[in-house]
Amino acid sequence: MFQLSLKRKIYLGFGIILMLVFGNALAVYIGSKRITNETNRMSEIEAVNAVVLGLDRDVQELRLRADRFVFSGRQSQSDAAKEIFERLRTNIETATKQQTDPELVTLFEQINSRVTEYAKHFDSVIVERKIRQDLVEQQLPALAKRIEECTSRLSDQLSGLGVDDQNRLALVRSQSAFSRAEKFLLKYFENPDGELVAESIEAINDAVSQLNEIQGGGDQVEEIIQAIRDYEGVGLRAVQATRSYLFLRNVVIAGEESEVSYYSAQLRSQAEARREFIASQLAATTYRVRLLSLGIVVTAVGLSLLIATRLALLIVTPISDLTKTFERLSSGEVLADVPGTERTDEIGKMATAARIFSDQNLRTRELLQQSQALGRELREKASQLQATNEELDSFAYVASHDLRSPLRGIKHLAQWIEEDVRDDLSSDGEVYLDNLKVRVGKLEVLLEDLLDFSRVGRINPPSEIVEVRSVLENIVDMVSNPQSIEVNWPDDLPVFETVRPPLEQVFMNLVGNAIKHNDKGAQGCVEVTWANGDHQFRFSVRDNGPGIEATNFDRIFQMYQRVGNPTVEGSGMGLAIVKKQVEYFGGTIEVESELGRGTTFHFSWPRELATTSPEVFCGASI
Amino acid sequence: MSNGTPTILVVEDDFVDLEIIRRGVAKRGLQADILNATDGAAALQLLRSDRLTPEQRGQLVVLLDINMPGMNGHQFLDEIRADETLRHTVIFILTTSDHPRDVTRAYERNVAGFFVKSNLGGLLETLSSYLNHVKFPPVATLQTS
Numbered sequence: 001m002f003q004l005s006l007k008r009k010i011y012l013g014f015g016i017i018l019m020l021v022f023g024n025a026l027a028v029y030i031g032s033k034r035i036t037n038e039t040n041r042m043s044e045i046e047a048v049n050a051v052v053l054g055l056d057r058d059v060q061e062l063r064l065r066a067d068r069f070v071f072s073g074r075q076s077q078s079d080a081a082k083e084i085f086e087r088l089r090t091n092i093e094t095a096t097k098q099q100t101d102p103e104l105v106t107l108f109e110q111i112n113s114r115v116t117e118y119a120k121h122f123d124s125v126i127v128e129r130k131i132r133q134d135l136v137e138q139q140l141p142a143l144a145k146r147i148e149e150c151t152s153r154l155s156d157q158l159s160g161l162g163v164d165d166q167n168r169l170a171l172v173r174s175q176s177a178f179s180r181a182e183k184f185l186l187k188y189f190e191n192p193d194g195e196l197v198a199e200s201i202e203a204i205n206d207a208v209s210q211l212n213e214i215q216g217g218g219d220q221v222e223e224i225i226q227a228i229r230d231y232e233g234v235g236l237r238a239v240q241a242t243r244s245y246l247f248l249r250n251v252v253i254a255g256e257e258s259e260v261s262y263y264s265a266q267l268r269s270q271a272e273a274r275r276e277f278i279a280s281q282l283a284a285t286t287y288r289v290r291l292l293s294l295g296i297v298v299t300a301v302g303l304s305l306l307i308a309t310r311l312a313l314l315i316v317t318p319i320s321d322l323t324k325t326f327e328r329l330s331s332g333e334v335l336a337d338v339p340g341t342e343r344t345d346e347i348g349k350m351a352t353a354a355r356i357f358s359d360q361n362l363r364t365r366e367l368l369q370q371s372q373a374l375g376r377e378l379r380e381k382a383s384q385l386q387a388t389n390e391e392l393d394s395f396a397y398v399a400s401h402d403l404r405s406p407l408r409g410i411k412h413l414a415q416w417i418e419e420d421v422r423d424d425l426s427s428d429g430e431v432y433l434d435n436l437k438v439r440v441g442k443l444e445v446l447l448e449d450l451l452d453f454s455r456v457g458r459i460n461p462p463s464e465i466v467e468v469r470s471v472l473e474n475i476v477d478m479v480s481n482p483q484s485i486e487v488n489w490p491d492d493l494p495v496f497e498t499v500r501p502p503l504e505q506v507f508m509n510l511v512g513n514a515i516k517h518n519d520k521g522a523q524g525c526v527e528v529t530w531a532n533g534d535h536q537f538r539f540s541v542r543d544n545g546p547g548i549e550a551t552n553f554d555r556i557f558q559m560y561q562r563v564g565n566p567t568v569e570g571s572g573m574g575l576a577i578v579k580k581q582v583e584y585f586g587g588t589i590e591v592e593s594e595l596g597r598g599t600t601f602h603f604s605w606p607r608e609l610a611t612t613s614p615e616v617f618c619g620a621s622i
Numbered sequence: 623m624s625n626g627t628p629t630i631l632v633v634e635d636d637f638v639d640l641e642i643i644r645r646g647v648a649k650r651g652l653q654a655d656i657l658n659a660t661d662g663a664a665a666l667q668l669l670r671s672d673r674l675t676p677e678q679r680g681q682l683v684v685l686l687d688i689n690m691p692g693m694n695g696h697q698f699l700d701e702i703r704a705d706e707t708l709r710h711t712v713i714f715i716l717t718t719s720d721h722p723r724d725v726t727r728a729y730e731r732n733v734a735g736f737f738v739k740s741n742l743g744g745l746l747e748t749l750s751s752y753l754n755h756v757k758f759p760p761v762a763t764l765q766t767s
Contacts, residue, residue: 405718409638416645 013307020300031289038282051095118256128245135238143231154220170213177207396454449573468493485524509574514543536604547595628681633665662698688717699731710759
């Protein structure tokens with residue numbers, strides 16, 4: 001098969017099937033048309049048969065009429081015969097006109113010419129018959145009467161004259177001969193037999209010779225002879241007429257009749273032959289049409305099956321293969337081989353697409369593996385980082401915690417020296433002891449703050465409903481405020497569920513710093529405000545203290561970093577603790593400040609604590 | 623209640639802490655003899671020896687540190703509560719740890735109280751009242767020889 005596109009293949013297949021169906025319809029149409037034609041010709045032939053049958057019947061009746069006319073000479077018979085002629089002629093003409101077959105037409109024309117001849121001869125018969133009728137019925141009786149009158153006159157004359165008996169005998173003989181002749185002639189007219197005519201003529205001649213023997217008859221005899229001769233002439237004329245029409249009737253017309261019969265028989269057999277021929281043609285055509293149609297149907301069915309199977313093999317199987325392939329691909333598989341990529345049709349294109357799909361899957365898988373590897377690495381890094389952070393926190397905690405115990409020992413020992421042996425010390429020793437106590441105190445603060453810092457996130461106290469107002473009140477109570485600086489806050493501070501100690505620690509440091517660093521004396525003022533964020537509260541602590549230089553904004557949040565007035569006490573850990581605490585709860589802290597005018601710290605605090613609280617290291621190690 | 627002077631056995635390895643207690647007791651004018659053992663094993667050895675008079679045993683309070691080198695406080699508690707003659711001993715915990723695990727474990731061994739060292743004042747205050755009013759458990763008559 002050519003490498004056609006599937007669409008073309010399908011169109012081609014259906015086109016072939018359609019053409020076959022159309023061809024079948026065409027064959028059936030042409031076949032039925034032919035059969036109709038044959039049937040028409042068949043009925044034409046049958047019409048010819050009917051015409052011929054009528055023709056034969058008419059011809060027979062004509063013969064009957066003609067015979068009757070010849071016998072009776074009655075006009076009604078001749079009229080009937082003429083009527084039949086007319087009918088025949090009309091029928092034949094109609095049939096001739098309807099006929100298309102030239103042979104049949106010729107035959108019809110032959111019959112027509114025969115019938116015309118027949119009619120012509122029949123007219124002659126009528127004429128001759130009329131003549132004989134006239135002679136026999138009019139002239140011959142008239143002549144016979146005249147002869148009889150003349151004879152009776154002669155007889156009277158002879159008797160008057162007294163002529164001898166010889167003459168009278170001759171006359172009587174002549175009379176008897178004539179009447180014999182008359183009798184023969186009449187017989188002839190009833191039964192035309194040549195003998196009778198001969199005998200009649202002999203009798204006439206006898207009559208004439210008898211008359212010739214009469215002497216003294218004079219003119220009378222001559223007149224009678226003349227009359228008898230006339231009679232003879234008329235009689236012969238009648239005989240001739242009779243012979244003539246009998247000849248016409250028996251020879252000529254019979255000839256015509258037999259001609260007509262012959263042609264009609266010819267017509268019949270011709271028609272029969274035609275009918276048989278057409279019938280055989282009809283059967284053949286029917287058979288052919290049936291065969292052709294069957295052949296086309298069988299071919300169409302076979303071809304359809306072939307095309308359908310071929311298309312199914314060509315399309316359905318590869319498509320179901322492709323469907324399986326795509327199903328596997330969509331589940332993320334990578335295929336080593338996609339079937340059908342070598343094809344150039346639509347399926348080939350789809351297979352190529354599947355191939356690309358597979359490649360994409362491969363790439364996706366590789367990317368996934370890469371990203372998983374990266375993710376693993378990242379997680380490892382993160383956990384390493386977390387471990388490091390924890391280690392650092394743990395270190396800070398352990399260091400600050402474990403350093404506290406010996407420090408407390410030193411503090412107590414110093415205290416006991418002071419209590420027990422201060423009076424025994426030199427003045428230098430007293431200075432040293434005081435210095436020792438101050439240093440110990442500083443170290444204690446440092447360690448305490450470091451411990452606080454390392455505790456952020458280690459200890460997770462339970463959440464409770466916290467009134468921010470009460471938190472601030474607590475702080476104001478606790479914090480040392482020698483200059484009685486005002487601390488203000490609005491009445492509508494929020495009340496919400498959160499962990500109290502960390503929040504308190506944050507406020508404590510911020511408010512404590514503000515008070516500690518105040519340089520405006522009694523005019524110093526601290527103000528706490530708040531605002532609603534999306535998921536957070538935003539608190540601000542503003543003072544009118546000395547302010548912080550912008551270059552120090554980063555430093556202030558770092559561990560043990562102190563800026564501003566060095567005489568102000570502090571470990572430098574406060575803001576580091578605040579930042580760590582705020583960030584531990586997912587918030588942010590910012591500072592804005594103007595030197596000499598004051599500082600504002602903004603920090604955010606979650607409205608709701610995260611459901612999965614960060615991992616808690618409760619008293620990691622003591 | 624009793625006529626004699628109560629005895630306080632401080633199981634503590636740290637000299638300063640011991641001294642704090644001594645000075646605290648002295649400062650408050652608490653009438654009590656103070657003995658020291660530097661770890662649980664030493665304390666047990668002392669209690670099982672005959673170095674204590676029955677009077678001392680009759681009014682004995684132990685202040686026990688938990689974190690010590692050698693036998694620590696928990697091990698000491700396990701031992702003493704398993705000891706037929708010493709199981710009734712009145713013991714207060716005095717330690718730096720306030721871890722719930724330590725607190726729970728101590729009370730499971732029937733300690734009389736749990737105090738952190740930073741609250742030594744509270745303990746001494748309690749003791750001054752306690753020693754004046756408490757009825758000590760009778761001394762077991764075992765430990766004959």
